[in-house]
Amino acid sequence: MLSFVPRPVIRVAAVALLVYAFLLPNLVQPYTIRVAATILVFTVFATGLNLILGFTGLLSFGHAAMFGAGAYISARLMLDTGMPLALVILVAVGGSAVFGLLVGLTSWRVGGDYLALITLGVGQIFYLYLNNANEVTGGATGLPGIPAGTFFGWDLSSIENVYLFILVATLVATGFAWLIGRSFLGRSFLAIREDEVIARAHGINVPLTKVVVFGIGSGIAGLAGVLQVLLLGFVGPATFTVDQSILVVEIVLIGGMATTFGPLLGSVLVIGSTEYLRSLADYRSMIFGALIVLILLWKPGGLVQILGIGDTRAGRFRSPFSLFRRTGSRPAAVEPVAEPPAPRAVPEEVRS
Amino acid sequence: MTALLPEAPIFKATGVGCRFGGVIALDSVDFQVGPDEIVGLIGPNGSGKTTLLNVLSGIYRASSGSLEIDGKPSRFKSSRRLSRDHGLARTFQNIRLCPSLTVRDNVLIGMHSGFRWYDALWTGGRGSRERRSVERVEEILEFVGIADKRDEIATDLAYGDQRRVEIARALATNPRLLLLDEPAAGMNPREARVLVDLIKRIHDEREIAIVVIEHNMNVVMNTASRVMVLDAGLCIAHGDPKTVSSDPHVLEAYLGKRFRDA
Incomplete structure (x- = not known):
């Protein structure tokens, strides 16, 4: 759509947007800052899932659990210990990465739709745990009153500063995912998505790579969880339901699988519209559902591909969203079979 | 015999x-x-x-x-x-390329055995080994004669060229x-x-x-x-x-x- 715009113009626009993003706290109402911060939190969350779903083609419908793990670990640490925020982030990200690694182990035995069911189950179990383990998680009421932190002397008690902190974290997470995406690791993710047999036959350690991508993707989601805690000063189980997992899948699909800025664009559209188009809330699922079907059919690179503003390695309809794909070997291409020679017509007079 | x-x-x-x-x-x-x-x-x-x-x-x-x-x-x-x-490297009877990746990326997949997954975490695709791999891919593409098609999506190529991409990818494993x-x-x-x-x-x-x-x-x-x-x-x-x-x-x-x- 924007392909007629010269590249430099897009670059300048991107830089201008970035500057605007940094100046935002001085320009708009606190409510808008809050919405923008929420969008960024979901960008980070979706960036984690994008590595798993978009790059590696593994269906994870329980990603809210990793998000929640990061949030609850950091909330507990901030409430109970005087740990510096940097350390809290490290522990929370590490904790959710380990959680992700464990869930990722299931991908050794199952793939495709079954993996989707298992992750869905993990998400649901985790939600029930949050809701019922009163001593640890505060049960249905959650953990209120989490103190605002300071990050190396940077006071995060005002919404403006929290927003800026989240913005920086988003840039770090996006940059990290970008580096991974263009490295050999990213390419091995893509190879697994496209064809596991090929990946194996060319020396890629498929099981290890799958677990690694789950770990990295979950770690990034855990970071999003910490940011969420900083933003809200509260955690409750309602933020980590299976609905939330589905929402982030929506963001990845709409934004564009296996793209760098897909999570951001998807998040702007999905979260932004939820906030600003509340009158259309009843139709939201319908509109996004239709949009996802259209995207999967024609533009697997999502908004990034539709707008034409970046590389897309989203794959074709068959491969990226393996709900519609058999796991294992691909059906053999139909080889042309020589027609048997037609019986020669026997002239009338000979027959008689 | x-x-x-x-x-x-x-x-x-x-x-x-x-x-x-x-x-x-x-x-x-x-x-x-x-x-x-x-x-x-x-x-x-x-x-x-x-x-x-x-x-x-x-x-x-x-x-x-x-x-x-x-x-x-x-x-x-x-x-x-x-x-x-x-x-040991191989090609497949029914061409099996990664359909949405470029020719170069497809061939680079053949070079994975030299990498450990955590290499990417600190080099971010710019490590010297990655750069050397890209150079070697160029050499291999030149060798099989599809260097001019390196940035095309693999499945957009003609059938014979797709076969050559497969051979190039197999050669990339240094077999x-x-x-x-x-x-x-x-x-x-x-x-x-x-x-x-x-x-x-x-x-x-x-x-x-x-x-x-x-x-x-x-x-x-x-x-x-x-x-x-x-x-x-x-x-x-x-x-x-x-x-x-x-x-x-x-x-x-x-x-x-x-x-x-x-």
Whole structure:
């Protein structure tokens, strides 16, 4: 759509947007800052899932659990210990990465739709745990009153500063995912998505790579969880339901699988519209559902591909969203079979 | 016949069988490849050629018999380890490229064995090893003759070029033994001649042993130093191309009993 715009113009626009993003706290109402911060939190969350779903083609419908793990670990640490925020982030990200690694182990035995069911189950179990383990998680009421932190002397008690902190974290997470995406690791993710047999036959350690991508993707989601805690000063189980997992899948699909800025664009559209188009809330699922079907059919690179503003390695309809794909070997291409020679017509007079 | 066998085979299969339920795809096959050979593997459809290749490259497990690579048993080695540790590479009968990646990315996938997953975490795709790999990919693309198409999406290429991308990707693993599964399928005679040259060059310039399955007799007769004929999971003939092509058993398997003595 924007392909007629010269590249430099897009670059300048991107830089201008970035500057605007940094100046935002001085320009708009606190409510808008809050919405923008929420969008960024979901960008980070979706960036984690994008590595798993978009790059590696593994269906994870329980990603809210990793998000929640990061949030609850950091909330507990901030409430109970005087740990510096940097350390809290490290522990929370590490904790959710380990959680992700464990869930990722299931991908050794199952793939495709079954993996989707298992992750869905993990998400649901985790939600029930949050809701019922009163001593640890505060049960249905959650953990209120989490103190605002300071990050190396940077006071995060005002919404403006929290927003800026989240913005920086988003840039770090996006940059990290970008580096991974263009490295050999990213390419091995893509190879697994496209064809596991090929990946194996060319020396890629498929099981290890799958677990690694789950770990990295979950770690990034855990970071999003910490940011969420900083933003809200509260955690409750309602933020980590299976609905939330589905929402982030929506963001990845709409934004564009296996793209760098897909999570951001998807998040702007999905979260932004939820906030600003509340009158259309009843139709939201319908509109996004239709949009996802259209995207999967024609533009697997999502908004990034539709707008034409970046590389897309989203794959074709068959491969990226393996709900519609058999796991294992691909059906053999139909080889042309020589027609048997037609019986020669026997002239009338000979027959008689 | 035995005089033809290599002195120190890279790969040695003895009495290898492979069955799927009641179907015997491979009955009992002896197979060897030496370090400086091009072995042709022919046979009618369903005779077990591709199964043999899949067993050799670790994609299928042999149900019986023994396999050795570099003198070590390999029956239970995964295709990843055969590729990484023993330099075994292959192409596929039905072209299997990563459809949405560029030619260069496809070939780069062949270079993964030299990388550990955490390398990416601190080099972010800019490490010296990655840069060297990209240079090597350029060299390989040049070698197979598709350097000008490096940035195209692999599946947008013509059929013959897709085959060459597959060969390039296999070469990127730095193999000692290359298994080609019907590389000339779907090629026109001119493309097939270019392929014959390419196979010879891979063998001569890169010193890679090659096993090639092919229905195109021109390709087999012009490249292979030794030909093995499979039928119904058994080896029915084995020897230099000339002898094999006039072997009565081979004629029977391909054309039927009637032609055996014709």
